[in-house]
Amino acid sequence: MVGESVKLEVRFNVFSNVPKSKLPTTLTLDRQMPQFCETAEVLVIGGGVIGLTIARALALRGVRNVVLVERARLGAEASSAAAGMLAPQAEADDADSFFNLCCQSRDMYPTFAAALREETGIDAELDRTGTLYLAFTEHDLREIDHRYDWQGRLGLAVQKLNPTDARTLEPGISESVRGALKFPNDIQVENRRLLSALIAANEKQSVRLMTGTSVESIRCNRGRIEGAVTSRGLVSTDTIVVAGGAWSSFIKVTDTASPIPRIEPVKGQMVCFNSRPSIARHVIYTPRGYLVPRRDGRVLAGTTTEQAGFDKEVTASGVHSILSNALEISPRISDLPLVGVWSGLRPRAQDSLPVLGPGAEVRGLVFATGHYRNGILLAPITGELIAGAIVDNVVSTELNAFGPDRFAAVGVNP
Template sequence: MNMAGDVSQSQDFIIVGAGIVGAMAAYRLASQGYSVLLVDKGPPGGQASRAAAGILSPSAESGPSLPFFELLQRSFLRYPALTQEIEEASHMSVDLDRCGVIQAALDETEETRLQSLYEWQKDRIELQWVTHAEMSELEPDMKHARAAVYAPKEMQVHAPKLVQALVRACHAIGVTSRFGVLVQRLMVQDHRVWGVETNQGRYFAEKAVIIAAGSWAPSLVADLGDDLSLPIKPVRGQVLSLTADTMPMRHIVFAHHRYVVPKPDGRLIVGATEDDSGFDDRVSADGVATLAGSLNYFGPRIRQMHWDTVWAGLRPMAPDGLPVLGPWAGWEGLFIAGGHFRNGILLAAATADIVVDWAQDGTMPPEAFRPERFARS
């Protein structure tokens, strides 16, 4: 159990969940001078963050929702300066790599979809339409693609390193952490959340408890009445990595709902499945077979790469696929930061900004992401 820092009688904020979202919120709050306790039942980044490939791509993740696109882009733009700050505070590299992102169309349906996406996004971010003839130069192993959308400035990070660096940076500026500590329930009275009760005692929050507990968040608010629900469910993401003496890919490439990510350390990440497996975070044979079968989308050389490893994590998804951000209606001292699904790494920066804005002056998140959209009728 990590025991960094001493817990006083109370902290300004208690953050439940030390994945990328919780760790980033802890770091940003502490940077503003607040006292923060970061609590997790496991090690930092043990679930959704573990399954992340570290892709920072608003173009590939936004879909048709303008509020969601704006949130993704807002977060994306924060990353260059923010990662530099975190690296300096932690004395660690997080492997920020401006490698660019390609979304490749392998059939007519995908080409039509990407053409529509390109027309919608081209005036909002830097994008290029790539023809079949141009693919051979941009990404030789994808010369079989009919066309593609290329975002040359989009990036990636090493997700586990980023979480580790954030925790180190948190400790460096005074955040207290308790890892291996299970939050059993919220302490409430008169529609106010006062802190958390854990398997190792009670901790009090002067200002608020922030729930960033991923797929486990609903259990913590289940007893707060019938007005709101938090219908977040776990979706297992399985990911594998390959190695080779020569990397076949230059860019992050999406094709047929799969992606490959060339890492600076020489690995190629292939992902990711989306499995409805409850809270089972073990790797399945079917998941491995699905990922192996998708290698055909990415040209001939990837199939000759060498097996490295495979892993899985549980990603928290709301019914509409959007994050759940905001105070819990009818209760003081409680804020939800969850439901980030595939985009926890990308959205962590903007989510932390939203948490800080609310902490400082009560600024509310965009309406599209607030918990009230799940009010029970």
């Protein structure tokens, strides 16, 4: 507090026409207001699942003064809108470097969730029942054949089920099902509990969480970071991680010709039911929609993929399409109480792949954005690879395909 009062006296001297006797002698600090911090060893922009995971990973690697700056509330954007599916096998058409990154991250989840539970006492409800991929049309049947073939050839865990077997596993699914795949390793996490655990873990590691504060620009000079200009003033640092989700490219970088790669918002709506006893045990997926049963009886039904700018309204047509896809999976949905609707903005880069790692032009500027449909899934590996790149100064080969400079190379930046 001694430091605070010195700062105040300097500021009051500016009002030299106010008699000194009229100036307050004491100041009550708002307890909600995060302490303004003037320096950071590493500053992370964005308090979603990605920023929180990276901040924790940095602190665990011994970085002492990590500051995370969040414009509004921690975890309140895409990360809490998500369904929490960790299902790369159900979604992939190919075994490319993105698929490998996703599988690696999924396989880190049991250790990641257990460590968070140990650190905070919060159970992120990692559910390892698995995912069922259902086929209702000729096209769906061809899709499951294709997935079964290439994943089987690679020795990945996947089982083919006939309609009877599928309905024995999940009696709530529609009688119209024509075939299914089971992906036993594609699992799910309760992403809102995961966020609570990450916030608590960061607090425990003494990461400074500055909420209600936005980073307006990144100041750099001769190719080096000097600090971040925030709505509360400058924070000096030589290392900044951009993890601002769909808003990442609003952040300006001074003194450089290369801007932050363009990240666009892609809206996804969600509908939530209550189901006791639960309508399903597995995550149930089709090419058109999915159901995700939660431990507390909620069932999430998703989703839409919309180019609607930064609009987050839930719309009648969005809910209508989610409901018809959910009813295709299980007609029993029609009897369930609908208990919530929401939407979120997925951050998508122009090639739909994440943007990860340092760029060549500005030393100390590191990207962790553009996770699009897979930010919850990719959080553990993003945290490890980005913290590793900063602390050990080694860019792992896994990051090669996802670096920020790939856009400049093909001239697709704005």
